[in-house]
Amino acid sequence: MTETSRRIVLTALGLGLGAMFALSVAWRLGDHPLVRQRPVSQAASVPGDAPSSMAQMAESPEASAIMSLMQKMKADPHDVDTLLELARTFAEQGDNESAKDMVQRAVVAAPSDYRAPYLMGVILARESRWEEAASQLERSIALKDDAATRYSLAVIYRYHLKQENKARANYETAARICEDAALASMIKAELEK
Numbered sequence: 001m002t003e004t005s006r007r008i009v010l011t012a013l014g015l016g017l018g019a020m021f022a023l024s025v026a027w028r029l030g031d032h033p034l035v036r037q038r039p040v041s042q043a044a045s046v047p048g049d050a051p052s053s054m055a056q057m058a059e060s061p062e063a064s065a066i067m068s069l070m071q072k073m074k075a076d077p078h079d080v081d082t083l084l085e086l087a088r089t090f091a092e093q094g095d096n097e098s099a100k101d102m103v104q105r106a107v108v109a110a111p112s113d114y115r116a117p118y119l120m121g122v123i124l125a126r127e128s129r130w131e132e133a134a135s136q137l138e139r140s141i142a143l144k145d146d147a148a149t150r151y152s153l154a155v156i157y158r159y160h161l162k163q164e165n166k167a168r169a170n171y172e173t174a175a176r177i178c179e180d181a182a183l184a185s186m187i188k189a190e191l192e193k
Contacts, residue, residue, distance in 0.1 A: 053093035065089055079108040084119060091123050099123050121152070130160040150174035151187055158190070 121136035157168035
């Protein structure tokens with residue numbers, strides 16, 4: 001390749017990159033669905049008009065579910081079922097910090113409830129915090145032995161912590177106590193590996 005052709009190619013590449021950058025900036029500053037904001041009514045922007053802004057927040061089913069659960073929690077801050085449902089809802093929306101906060105409240109409200117450490121284990125597993133997740137699932141099992149929890153724990157031990165002995169022990173116990181046919185089939189498949 002001659003020096004002249006190399007310069008032409010580099011100039012064309014530079015112009016192309018410049019055009020892509022300019023178009024990218026124009027697109028980001030333009031009116032497109034990713035940056036378009038819902039217009040706020042004047043009534044909602046008036047200070048002290050909380051019902052209007054709350055009505056806007058309640059437009060989505062997830063937001064109205066959270067608002068309903070928060071009202072239940074306000075009525076009874078120690079209702080474990082409400083706290084865990086809020087935690088599940090937050091976790092489903094990807095808000096792990098709020099979910100963990102609700103689980104911690106549930107643990108304080110009912111320290112012997114096996115569901116709170118189980119849910120915390122699930123949330124920590126979603127964050128790839130495998131050792132902490134395993135610890136929480138172990139705690140849940142100590143409160144109530146459950147085949148599904150043992151299966152989840154065994155998966156963490158086998159595939160993430162590489163502790164085959166602990167995985168196999170949990171699969172075997174899960175197989176003995178399992179009453180769900182679908183789960184029993186999954187456990188059997190893992191034991192055959």
